[in-house]
Amino acid sequence: MGAEPARPVPVVDDLTREFWTGGERGELRITACAECGRLFHPPGPICPSCHCRRITYVVVSGSGTVDSFTVVRRPWIDGYETPYVVARVRLRDQPDVVLLSNIVGVDPEEVRMGMDVEAVFETRAQVQVPVFRPTR
Amino acid sequence: MTGVPERQVIISGVGRSAVGRRLGRESLDLTLDACLAAIADAGLAPSDIDGLTTWPDIKGELGGFVGPSVAQMQQLLRLDLSWHLGAVDGGNVLGVLAEAALAVSARLARHVLVYRTLTEASAHGARKPRAVLANSGDPWLVTYGVGSTVQFAAMWAQHHFHTYGTTREQLAWVALNGRRHAALNPDAIFAEPLTIDDYLRARMISEPLGLFDCDIPSDGAHALVVSHRDFRRDTDAPVFLEAMGVARPRTSSWAFWPDLDEMAADGCAEQLWSRTTLGPSDVDVAGLYDGFSIFTLLWLEALGFCGRGESGAFVEGGERTGLTGILPLNTSGGQLSEGRYVGFGFVHEMCQQLRHRAGGRQVVGAEVGLVAVGGGPLAQAFLLTNRS
Ligand SMILES: [Zn+2]
Numbered sequence: 001m002g003a004e005p006a007r008p009v010p011v012v013d014d015l016t017r018e019f020w021t022g023g024e025r026g027e028l029r030i031t032a033c034a035e036c037g038r039l040f041h042p043p044g045p046i047c048p049s050c051h052c053r054r055i056t057y058v059v060v061s062g063s064g065t066v067d068s069f070t071v072v073r074r075p076w077i078d079g080y081e082t083p084y085v086v087a088r089v090r091l092r093d094q095p096d097v098v099l100l101s102n103i104v105g106v107d108p109e110e111v112r113m114g115m116d117v118e119a120v121f122e123t124r125a126q127v128q129v130p131v132f133r134p135t136r
Numbered sequence: 137m138t139g140v141p142e143r144q145v146i147i148s149g150v151g152r153s154a155v156g157r158r159l160g161r162e163s164l165d166l167t168l169d170a171c172l173a174a175i176a177d178a179g180l181a182p183s184d185i186d187g188l189t190t191w192p193d194i195k196g197e198l199g200g201f202v203g204p205s206v207a208q209m210q211q212l213l214r215l216d217l218s219w220h221l222g223a224v225d226g227g228n229v230l231g232v233l234a235e236a237a238l239a240v241s242a243r244l245a246r247h248v249l250v251y252r253t254l255t256e257a258s259a260h261g262a263r264k265p266r267a268v269l270a271n272s273g274d275p276w277l278v279t280y281g282v283g284s285t286v287q288f289a290a291m292w293a294q295h296h297f298h299t300y301g302t303t304r305e306q307l308a309w310v311a312l313n314g315r316r317h318a319a320l321n322p323d324a325i326f327a328e329p330l331t332i333d334d335y336l337r338a339r340m341i342s343e344p345l346g347l348f349d350c351d352i353p354s355d356g357a358h359a360l361v362v363s364h365r366d367f368r369r370d371t372d373a374p375v376f377l378e379a380m381g382v383a384r385p386r387t388s389s390w391a392f393w394p395d396l397d398e399m400a401a402d403g404c405a406e407q408l409w410s411r412t413t414l415g416p417s418d419v420d421v422a423g424l425y426d427g428f429s430i431f432t433l434l435w436l437e438a439l440g441f442c443g444r445g446e447s448g449a450f451v452e453g454g455e456r457t458g459l460t461g462i463l464p465l466n467t468s469g470g471q472l473s474e475g476r477y478v479g480f481g482f483v484h485e486m487c488q489q490l491r492h493r494a495g496g497r498q499v500v501g502a503e504v505g506l507v508a509v510g511g512g513p514l515a516q517a518f519l520l521t522n523r524s
Binding site for chain 1: 275276277278279280281282283284286287290291292294295298339340341342343344345391392393394396
């Protein structure tokens with residue numbers, strides 16, 4: 001595996017740092033509105049529900065379900081050897097929050113719609129990329 | 137004439153350069169061919185053109201996705217412009233046609249030249265195929281191996297398959313239907329017969345979408361002259377704009393679209409039908425975006441040609457969507473077979489159909505045509521007629 005090109009490392013900024021580094025403590029951190037409390041993703045400087053500008057991060061359970069997925073058969077991104085799974089994951093804490101992610105730790109052929117998944121973290125340079133595996 | 141402003145608008149001329157795979161022609165050369173052809177087709181001279189627009193009007197050629205700028209074309213043709221728009225919004229597709237229609241209905245211009253040039257086939261031939269989103273630098277995509285819109289289209293397809301029982305054998309008919317029409321289109325890149333076995337045996341790109349669910353990078357320029365109906369002459373064969381939809385509900389994001397049971401197409405279609413007394417049953421011929429096959433199915437549902445979840449059964453077997461079916465669909469072959477002209481091929485074909493110049497693929501007696509383009513968060517729709 002050593003010869004494989006590295007997977008992309010996201011550029012981290014003040015707004016996204018907790019999402020990309022929460023995995024250091026095994027935590028999936030999602031932006032939330034300090035006023036109405038609703039979660040939202042991707043991180044932004046304003047709550048999409050009440051348009052409040054006070055934003056915080058909260059630790060969520062990391063549990064979710066596969067909203068949809070695709071087994072990718074044609075390579076697109078260095079470091080991503082085919083086949084791999086790109087999925088939309090709905091968070092159990094608030095199901096209207098969708099994360100675009102990967103399903104790992106399972107044969108791509110075994111991924112199913114509605115599958116229960118949990119967050120795990122992939123170390124890439126200084127960040128911990130949240131991905132999901134089937135719930136054990 | 138009362139009603140919505142776009143009803144003041146006609147497409148007075150259409151033009152197309154040479155089209156195909158790896159033509160080895162300069163983008164500007166193709167653009168000039170298409171523009172001069174459209175102006176001549178409208179019975180006009182370049183000096184009559186007082187509006188000009190294209191999309192995308194941005195720096196860089198992006199692997200053949202970007203053609204000459206509005207500034208360059210104005211300079212070369214020495215146009216006295218009373219309105220112009222070099223559009224940059226990534227969600228435009230055929231938005232510039234809507235903008236041109238608004239400009240002439242507002243009498244900011246009489247004759248707007250709208251053009252779109254692609255040289256993706258030549259550009260891709262020169263190097264490894266461009267991964268559009270892979271080059272976007274968007275960390276929410278690239279970090280997760282998302283490098284192409286096909287991956288989003290595939291998730292819409294997976295949702296449809298899972299929720300409504302749609303099958304690959306049904307989806308195949310978007311490609312098969314287009315291909316049989318392409319056999320009657322001398323401009324089509326792929327015209328040889330395509331069987332369901334060919335379709336099912338082709339390599340997977342992003343499950344459940346395979347090679348024949350994805351359109352073909354192509355070379356070619358298209359141009360339209362969009363005019364106020366007051367400036368038509370007795371000798372013209374105009375196509376009348378009846379209504380349009382440009383809505384983008386919910387979000388601009390492919391990655392974080394909230395619900396795969398919908399696309400922007402749904403809001404766009406609702407807006408279109410709210411602007412006309414015509415309805416789906418009045419449509420004689422349709423061109424529904426097939427950049428990825430699943431989008432055609434979702435447009436059929438959004439526009440009300442069938443119920444939610446019923447589009448797989450609607451296209452299966454190809455009877456309804458043939459030239460003599462209840463909804464002749466993608467009569468040029470669509471982007472899957474004619475070539476990827478990012479929406480403009482559909483408008484070109486619809487104008488041929490409504491002027492009864494579509495040759496062997498003419499839908500007999502066609503009077504009302506519908507073009508709808510885009511997928512996911514992108515959508516524009518145009519209802520066109522040959523009746524004044
Ligand atoms: Zn809020």
